[in-house]
Amino acid sequence: MNMLHFQWRQARQTMTRVQATLHLMGLYSEVLLFRSDFTRDRAHAQAISASGSEPQETSKSLRYWFPQVDFSRLKPLDPLRIFIQLMWLVFVKSPDEEPATNRRIFKETSNVFRRAHRSGTSLVNHKVAPFLTQKATSVIHAFGEVSHYNWLNTPLIRVGLTMLAAFLVALTITLPMDAASQAVMLLFFWGVALWVRDVQKRGAMLLMVVLSVLVSTRYLYWRVTQTINWDIPLDTLLSLILLSAEIYAWSILILGYIQTIWPLERKVARLPDNPREWPTVDIYIPSYNEPLNVVKPAVLAALAMDWPQDKLRVYLLDDGRRPEFALFAQENGVNYMVRPDNSHAKAGNLNHALKKTSGDYIAIFDCDHIPARSFLQLTMGWFMEEPKLALVQTPHHFFSPDPFEKNLSMFRNKPNEGELFYGLIQDGNDMWNASFFCGSCAVLKRGPLEEVGGIAVETVTEDAHTALKMHRLGYTSAYLNIPQAAGLATESLSAHIGQRMRWARGMAQIFRLDNPLRGKGLNLGQRICYANAMLYFLNGLPRLIFMLAPLAFLLLHAYIVFAPAIMIAMYALPHIIHAYLTNSRTQGRFRHSFWAEMYETVLSWYILKPTTVALFFPKHGKFNVTAKGGITERTYFDWDVSRPYVILVLLSLLGFGFGVWRLLTGPSDEYLTVVLNLVWVTYNLIILGGAVAVAEEAKQVRSSHRIRVERRISIMTSSEHVFQADLIDYSDTGAGLRVPESCPLETGDVVRILLADGLEQHAFKAQIVNRRDQSIGVLFQFEGIENEQAFLRSTFSRADAWVGWRSMEEQERPMKSFREVIAIGLRGYKRMAKQFAPYMLPLFTLLERLGNFLRSLMPQLPEYKEENDG
Incomplete structure (x- = not known):
């Protein structure tokens, strides 16, 4: 029944596309007429536009549909741009992608299209639509009558249908085909994937996953059975190495689909109405070498949580044994705790506190994570609902840019590296009861934690290992995808790599010491989720193999793939295309296409050694603390980190040169094979260029990171005059404001900033340190610790502080992402040239201009501009 409704909706979309085609045919004639009008008499055209007559509406509609063309000043290649855009609008862009936008489009252009599409619309509405409606209704009724027969639900029929489906899948995977037949299958599957890609239904996504699994498995079967040359030892060895990497990539692809196929998207559970029934909670904030200015906001925010104060205890666990931390804790009523030694690092610190405290539940925050005041009220309800629940995890959110975001200037514009895990994967894990502890921003139940012996100390990823132990005992976990704490991201690429190396080593250790695929207590879904999380960190070697292949x-x-080049293309292209299309559909809001290639390439060389060592010697390695709160006084290129990428770049350039030489001198029957390998190495060079670009550390002189907001506030002057203003950014020490032009504030003035905290309003003393037009910067002068705590509750600790941090509604477009990655790759080579060969910089400037020119020819999404309204 659902499938028939789905097909009916697609039929209606097709009819809408027919209507859109008729619209655009009319638009094309208007383009030609309007172009000649501008060419003949530009001044007359401007007069017509100012008069508000029909050509003005035409102008507005043309500017909407063709944003890359200035119709008042046409260029020689603009007719080509118009033609490309028109073909894309008719045959590629679905008019159902943005319903609200399209309603506005068709309303605006109705005067232009009325005569052109009247006959076509009449045909569709009065002939085609009633016919399809009648047929679809009859089929639905027939299906409904058949579904009444109970024999369809018998076990025997279900087994038979399953076997039939398995036979068809096996036939699709193993059926030998020539290049032409394989191309037909490619086009058919590709057309189906493109057809359902923008349908926001679970069934459409499942269909895309099925198609991707089919074509990828078919490719792998072909690779195993028909592409290995057993006659030449070198070819055989290299082919098997590449095949092993492809089998790994296929396994990760399939496990990832299973893991994220149905995110749970858990909601908040209600707490008992009477706060006296709420349990006691201990908050642990472990620290080792972080400065007090980093730890202080987290402690003060924990003290200010909305929870009965007699049921809340905050513990500062200081493995650094610093007197200033002890004094700070004593002055603010915080329980300060140290231990005799630093055995087992963070895990040992937490276990020491576990033995000295008695709360029913333990909330753990890294010392740079500032919890929202609502954290406990949003997370604790699930413990009341599920008696076997041992863990509630929330996302790790960062208000400072990580090295990729900082060095590539993409902070809050693109999904960061961790967004895929916390935005999608943990939600998918939750569906399988496999969401695991991530070391911070989580609540654990004391009983189950003590039952597994406390925080795991056998591996350096003590958090995931602890959750695995609790799952083995039958306890459940929950993931609440609402950011309720925010902290500092790693501040340099070297620190970021060091942190990921620890994660990779720890996951490999767990895989060896407590393999989730073996042992008791886990269901199949949990085994898959844990295994995928651990196997993912073994991607260092496969990634390097793909770079060198x-x-x-x-x-x-x-010949590492012993087959004709045309057959390689016909089998590999469906595998690659469907994997990208499907991942774009499932992951697009959390990670854009091709960006994962760059992230993994940056890490691949560095995680190779620790994962390999951990697989053979799982007890080797130690916990390393990630430095936070530092500054970068100048922009510099990190040669130590980038050395492996530079070597890979030089090898790839050497291979590219040999490939060009083979094209010029080699046998003609190898031309297509050479071209395929040149395309492959060119793609690798693009990704490696991005890795090099990240290695240039951007300057960062602020130790306190500014957080951009748009929030209405008030300012009180020393004369007690109050002005309305906008808070545009803030940090724990200052803020940026936008004030009216008439506001008589100057540098050096002392004011009061009025901020709301729920129903309360607080005033914070601040000095204006600069003013530029309507923008002013202030430095806070907090009057005691209570005033500073109130500021945290009004800013960092607001319940909605991090909700909607970055818009997640945009539709990811793979080709746009690919263009962005290409631009980043060119930026990396430009940075290399600046270091090695400055005389080559004009070449990169020329390439950038060429890229901008080519982009100007590409189709663009219609763009509505208010200034065009006249």
Whole structure:
């Protein structure tokens, strides 16, 4: 029944596309007429536009549909741009992608299209639509009558249908085909995927996953059975190495689909109405070498949580044994705790506190994570609902940019590296009861935690290992995808890599010491989720193999895929295209296409050694603390970190040169094979360029990070005059404001900033340190610790402080993401040239201009501009 409704909706979309085509045919004639009008008499056209007559509406509609063309000043190639955009609008862009936008479009352009599409619309509405409606209704009724027969639900029928489906899948995977037949299958599957890609229904996504699994498995079967040359030892060895990497990538792809196929999207559970029934909670904030100015906001925010004060105890666990921390804790009523030694690092610190405290539940925050005041009220309700619940995890959110965001200037514009895990994967884990502890921003139940012996100390990823132990005992976990704490991201690429190396080593250790695929207590879904999380960190070697693979042919003339080039393309292209389309559909809001390639390439060399060592010697390695709260006084290129990428770039350039030489001198029957390998190595060079670009550390002189907001506030002057203003950013020490032009404030003035905290309003003393037009910057002068705590509750600790941090509604477009990655790759080579060969910089400037020119020819999404309204 659902499938028939789905097909009916697609039929209606097709009719809408027919209507849109008729619209755009009319628009094209208007383009030609309007172009000649501008060419003949521009001044007359401007007069017509000012008069408000029909050509003005035409002008507005043209500017909407063709945002890359200035119709008042046409250029020689603008007719080509118009034609490309028109073909894209008719045959590629679905008019159902943005319903609200399209309603506005068709309303605005109705005067232009009325005569052109009247006959076509009449045909669709009065002939085609009633016919399809009648047929679809009859089929639905027939299906409904058949579904009444109970024999369809018998076990025997279900087994038979399952076997039939398995047979069809096996046939699709193993059926041998020539290049033409394979191309037909490619086009059919690709067309279906594109057809359902923008349908926001679970069934459409499942269909895309099925298609991706089919074509990827078919490719792998073909690779295993028909592409290995067993006659030449070197070819055989290199081919098996590449095949092993492809089997790994296929396994991660399939496990990832299973893990994220149905995110749970858990909601908040209600607490008992009487706060006296709420349990006692101990808050642990472990610290080792972080400065007090980093730890202080987290402690003060924890003290200010909305929870009965007699049921809340905050513990500062100081493994650094610093006198200033002890004094700060004593002055603010915080329980200060140290231990005799630092054994087992963070895990040992938490276990020491576990033995000295008695709360029913333990909330754990890294010392740079500032919890929202509502954290406990949003998370604790699930413990009341599920008696076997041992853990509630919330996202790790960062208000400072990580090295990728900082060095590539993409903070809050693109999903960061961790957004996929906390935005989608943990939600998918939750569906399988496999969401695991991430070390911070979580609440654990004391009983189950003590039952597994406390925080795990056998591995350096003590958090995930602890959750695995609790799951083995039958306890459940929950993931609440609402950011309720925010902290500092790693501040340099070297620190970021060091942190990921620890994660990779720890996951490999767990895989060896407590393999989730073996042992008791886990269901199948939990085994898959844990195994995928651990196997993912073994991607260092496969990633390097994919980087070096095309060089095997270009430099050594080794056929690592022993098959005609056309067959390689016909089998590999469906695998690659469907994987990207499906991941774009499932992950697009949390990670854009091709960005994962760059993230993994940056880490691949560095996680290779610790994961390999951990697989053979799982007890080696130690916990390393990630430095937070530092500054970068100048922009510099990190040669130590980038050295592996530079070596790979030089090898790839060498292979590219040999490939060009083979094209010029090699046998003609190898031309297509050479071209395929040149395309492969070119793609690798783009990704490696991005890795090099990240290695240039951007300057960062502020130790307190500014958080952009748009919030209405008030300012009180020393004369007690109150002005309305906008808070545009803030940190724990200052803020940026936008004030009216008439506001008589100057540098050096002392004012009161009035901020709301729920129903309360607080005043914070501040000095104006600069003013530029309507923008002013202030430095806070807090009057005691209570005043500073009130500021945290009004800013960092607001319940909605991090909700809607970045818009997640945009539809990810793979080709746009690919263009962005190309631009970043060119930026990396430009930075290399600046270091090695400054005389090559004009070449990169020329390439950038060429890229901008080519982008101007590409189709663009219609863009509505208010200034065009006249």
